[in-house]
Amino acid sequence: MDWAGWALFGLVATAALTAAQITAQLAGLTRLDFPLVLGTLVTEDPDRARVFGFFIHLCAGQGFALGYAATFALLNRATWWIGALLGTVHVGIALTVLLPLLPGVHPRMASQRAGPASTAVLEPPGLFGVNYGIQTPVVAAVVHVIYGVVLGLLLQAA
């Protein structure tokens, strides 16, 4: 396994994913904001949360990149299309498992069961994250495929 490639390219791929997601957000395609959602795990100040969240996201991206790199090593090949396939699986798990579970562990995210005592200010993402905009699943899929393609291409070149 290419450890140096994983260390460097994981960061690059996560940065690409984040950039694509922020672009989609600014274009009004989704309200999903990974740095904000992750950063509010540690602080309620959205300005600081985005900073913390960006680094948490980088770390998480690095963790997922380990899985991608290991898969490429097992298959003994790294290509853009295998990366895209892995990205599709990745986003499938994120939208159907990780996001819906988030209200259960996130201290500042309400759930669909929230009542008047709830002071959580982040609304629940809902099924496939559609509460953050109907196009959220598409945006999430595209940025994760980008992540996989970038990793596939860079690890192939390495």
Place this chain on the structure above:
Amino acid sequence: MTSGSDTRCPRPSAPISDYGLLSDTRTAALVAGDGGIDWFCVPRFDGEPLFGRLIGGPDAGTFRVGPAGPATVVERRYRQHTATLETTWAVGGSRLTLTEAMVAEVSGRLLPTTLIVRRLSTEESAVDAVVEFDPRLGVRHRRPRVHHRHPAVMCQWGSLAVSLGCAPNLTIEPGRPALITVTPGRPVTLVLAVAYREPLIHVEPAWAWELLTEDEDRWRAWSAEIDGSLPFRDHVVRSLLTLRLLTYSPSRAPVAAPTTSLPEDPGGARNWDYRYVWPRDASIGVSAFLSVGKLDEARGFLAWLLHATRLQRPRLPALLTLHGRDVPAERELPGWPGYLGSVPVRIGNDAAAQHQLDGYGWLIDAAWTFVQAGQRLYTEAWRAVRGFADVVARCWQEPDAGIWEVRQTAQHVHSKLMGWLALDRALRIADTHPLPNRQRRLWREARDAIAAEVRASGFNPATGSYVRAYGSADLDAALLILPLLEMDSAESPRVHGTIDAVRDGLSAGGPLLYRYPPGRDGLPGTEGAFLPCSFWLVQALARTGRRVEAIEMFQTMLSHASPLGLYAEELDPATGAQFGNYPQTLTHAALVQAALAIRDAPVDP
């Protein structure tokens, strides 16, 4: 103890003000004075109706628990500062009491997301009662698949399931009224649980009753935190409770009303779907809750406003769904008879596509109120406010649909005034938040240009009043917000002239006002007095040194409330009947604002 009957109980339509509100802050039910839940959508305020008799007729389902024979309501009230509704009937020589609520706090416990608890009790002698459980889902009144699974009856429609349990045990057949006898010391408790895309959770009636009383304690504690110096405190607390009950907790969005198509003109076509969120209501809510010491609620509304509007920014949508998505296009429901024959029954709302300049003013004023209270806007929030102010500075000269959402655009004076408010409050916020000089200059120029144009084209010197639209002689009760703006001073003849002209020219008797000359909106039919306007009049009077008049009017308006202290959107001045969707967030928010204005007004010498 029980016997069945094959026929549904015939029931006349109840007046709108006869209905009580049950809510868990996720969805709501309306209960008539005879104990019938005639409106209840699942799983959210804007979901499909499970009981829709209110506007869908007998085929749309109901859940009635009440006296089996002739009875008279002798008392109907919410338990003090709670969301628990209590109805007592005189039946023969005895009394029967129905106590009911929805359980709001279900987080952290194995409970269904939606739970209605209803208890019948008597203290004197045995009373015959009826339980009519007839759930019909959606626009086609779909009947459920029914299973009897001890101790409850279960109804299923695909991913939705509903169970009804009872203690003492009672065999309930959906669609067939069940007769029961309630005896002293042995109350009958019914528990309706709803599961949507999740397993049904059965709740023992005794435990459900405990949950209801726990919720009561929470609501009392919530109410106790409200400023004790408020005038007419009990009425204001009821309005604040209603506002909170109509706020969807998962997103903190205040729904305009939990109903659709309750008519503004009985028998007419002015029937609209209000189960959505108007940024205007949320903005007024920020100010109302902040002013009574409820920072969390105010913060929640502002957070929702800024989060929900993100996709369309910098444009501010006129209305949104509970989760900030696009409102479905308006469509009519064929076959629905409507309330008192008012058709068409509509779902969805086409006003969502309108350009309404006033919304920007409400929103930025809410942000300013927040800043005034010593809070700071985060970078993202301030960026959003700047974007909205830029839109106003750029587009204020365009015609819009205005606050009343008329379907032909015009140069509405109220909209221009609210545009002025948007820029003025944005400039005030900029005193403590970073803003480039060029942007500041643009806003200031636009603000001053609006004031100049409105004074030149939106004022009628002959009547000494601002008017509804440029070139029009019509009045507009929305202009009563004038003293709040501080564009003209509160002592200005323009302000006093406008208040007096609106009060006289749009009077529907006493403090009641039409929002504009009736029928002047391009729609067929007419409408009643618009209740929020009366509270705006109270507010305007209090703000312009006429506190005594304001108090008198406020007291009169309180007498127009439903017996439970609730208000719809409109009232028939001739009969006193309430019309329009019910209960209405805007009316209750305006009531709170009026009370606050009275509180803050200097005592007349």
